[in-house]
Amino acid sequence: MLIVSASGGARMQEGAISLMQLAKTSQELERLREAGVMVLNLNTDPTYGGATASFSMLGDIVVAEPGARIGFAGPGVIRQTIRQELPEGFQTAEFLRDHGLIDMVVPREGLRPLLARILKLHARSPERAAAAVAPPPEPPLQPAAPVRAARDVVALARDTGRPTTLDYCAHLFDDFVELPGDRLGNDDPATVGGLASRRRRQRRGPGPGRRQPGSHAGERLSVGD
Template sequence: MTWFKRDDNEIIPPDDHEVRTEGLWIKCEGCRKTVWKADIEANLQVCPNCGHHFKFNARQRVELLLEPGYELVDMDLVSTDPLEFCDLKPYKEQLKAAQKKTGLNDAIINAVGRIDDVDVVLSVMEYGFIGGSMGAVVGETIARAVDRSLATRNPLIIVSASGGARMMEGIASLMQLAKVSAGLARMDDEKIPYISIMTDPTFGGVTASFSMLGDLNIAEPGALIGFAGPRVIEQTIRQKLPEGFQRSEFLLEHGFLDAVVPRKEMKAYLAETLRWMTGKVSQAS
């Protein structure tokens, strides 16, 4: 079959072999280069040119960190609409759209499994679900992860990706800050390790509660982390913020983080840290 025909000295592909390139390329926010999408996907959603970390969904994160054979738990919780909230569209419709888009009931996944030879409890937030906002279900799911860690004495890891508390649930959302923080205080009393991983972005009530309470607070490169956004801060204080303000590297330099770890190195970093925290260093060596 002839794949091309000539018309007025121009080569034109026939209709049954239309060349489609839409969606095959991505413009990197870091280096501003156009990158082949398959290359980014093969590199764990990290730009192969500059190392910019694209967003990584919750299921991908669980598969990256845990050994095969892990179990998803606490997946049956579903948000209600206690305030019958409506802005551009009713909250109930926003929930249904987010559930259809992500395949999740809410912006969180809990899993139990192993990182290398260490049993762990893992909570991962899903930014694609209403901006990873924390409502009653997210708070309760994390609280159950805390309870599971307390019952098994296995370390807890929470991966944050959130714009903050979910305004559509009002005070029911804000209550989760104290609820989860109280559970983490119990873990601290029992000396059970808790590692917090912050990804781009981590903001609002999530930063103001559990994401900054880890025994070890780490972040991915370039992650934007804070309470209020830089634009809001500049408008409030009427000053220009320093270069890189609220990025993970800036926070590490100023003592707000313990480490910045690239995505491809995260599992190995966690494995080594967990062995040290749980006293398994000698067994591994």
């Protein structure tokens, strides 16, 4: 399910009837989640008010267009209420991405191929369904790893040229879409998660680079591939 949001906020005159829709739409999204239906949010400019406080930010994956203004109350109202200056770029899609509240910022021309990739990764083919219930094969016996000195192990762990999670993803999966952010206010560069597909034959090729602070999936991934 794809939800495209563009809202200036509900009018206060609508009162409790309007506010109750926040709870109702949130409950319906939870029912979809329990039924195994993936929900994608696409937030455009602007997305404010009750939409942001409910269905526009509750999807499994939240994508926004560059420069989209996203929030509950507008920056002017917040500034007058708290009587403080707001951070630069406050309530923009890029600001929310940097603080882990949305998954990626993608230009409009890249949205169609990106959404197609996500839907393809989420689709469950009959082969995948059968593999999910089949018992896993016995792993082949591997020779025992050589015993290394403690200082050698520490040196390897601290080696900045060692493979990263993204390097392994490039070799293990046919396609991988990283979804950064924890929806709580941070994007931890030491943690990598996302959607991936894998056939029996491993893909070989160079890694997509290592995860560095400030890097984001929407910038690094070629959504047109």
